[in-house]
Amino acid sequence: MSPEALFSTEVALGIDLGGTHVRAALVDARGAIVSCAKKRVEDRAPAAVVEVIGAAASEAQQGAAQAKVVACGVGAAGQLRGDTGVVAVAPNLGWRDVPLGSMLAKALGRPVRVVNDLSAAAWGEKCVGAARGERDVYTVFVGSGVGSAVIANGQLVLGASGVAGELGHTKWVPDGRLCGCGERGCLEAYAGGHNLIAQMREAIAAGESPKLSALGGGDLSRLTAQVLEEAAVTGDPGARRIYEQAVSLLCLAIANQVTVLNPARLILGGGVLRHSPKTFDRLVEGIGRFASATSRQGLKISPAALGDDSGLIGAALLARGGLLGSG
Ligand SMILES: [Zn+2]
Incomplete structure (x- = not known):
């Protein structure tokens, strides 16, 4: 993508949170990944994981500095409490009742939509896979x-x-x-x-x-x-x-x-x-x-069809479209 095209590109930040790694990507309205970063999760404490997500998001944003981020979505491996942003149970991270959405909103300075990683992946496959x-x-x-x-x-x-x-x-x-x-x-x-x-x-x-x-x-x-x-x-x-x-x-x-x-x-x-x-x-x-x-x-x-990218793309598109509907 040319710098001129990026200048006018509105993107959503998609984050895939697994048990061992965090990936962050800027995704355009057509579901294409513009820039991507990956970080290892060493410390699974919620505050430490939020820090790693912030670092991955910054690195992804540096990869396409002129793109404008308009929304942010996270696909998290775990069971969520509806659309509240709270992770009820995440066995891979050892989490119980972690308010990931509000912690990330504070860290990233914007509203963040948290969805289950499989929901994000399915949405990615439905939209562009x-x-x-x-x-x-x-x-x-x-x-x-x-x-x-x-x-x-x-x-x-x-x-x-x-x-x-x-x-x-x-x-x-x-x-x-x-x-x-x-x-x-x-x-x-x-x-x-x-x-x-x-x-x-x-x-x-x-x-x-x-x-x-x-x-x-x-x-x-x-x-x-x-x-x-x-x-x-x-x-x-x-x-x-x-x-x-x-x-x-x-x-x-x-x-x-x-x-x-x-x-x-x-x-x-x-x-x-x-x-x-x-x-x-x-x-x-x-x-x-x-x-x-x-x-x-x-x-x-x-x-x-999208391999490891389905969750990133789906989380970004869900955040951008507000398509969850349950409010
Ligand atoms: Zn079980």
């Missing part, structure tokens, strides 16, 4: 956790208290594995990336998984969802049990949501699926089998 032009969209991301977001009749569905779409915390095993949310038996406790790795470590410790022990080579940091998939394919008993359970639960959970919501398009994204094409194909096959026949007629299933 794989669900462009669709009005009924269901988005599922399988990364370190499992999240989903619902867009119905062109609007994000937030729910009465703002936590609609928490697919990762639907229960599948009564009194089952402990989840990061503090409850037991959640889908995320079996199929989220962090918990896949935890289960792999347990299988190695129990002597159930010779292949994983060998692949890890004594260095447990080498265990990833991709390693799990590879070991499962070779027939390693521990890897196979963990992988098959995760895939089965994801297929059932997503297929049931398709049956309930009847989306025109289902978007599947997140780090685990991006690095495991076989898992993506298994989910498509399972959803085709388990969703009700009528709900899957005409259903389009796509991989997320």
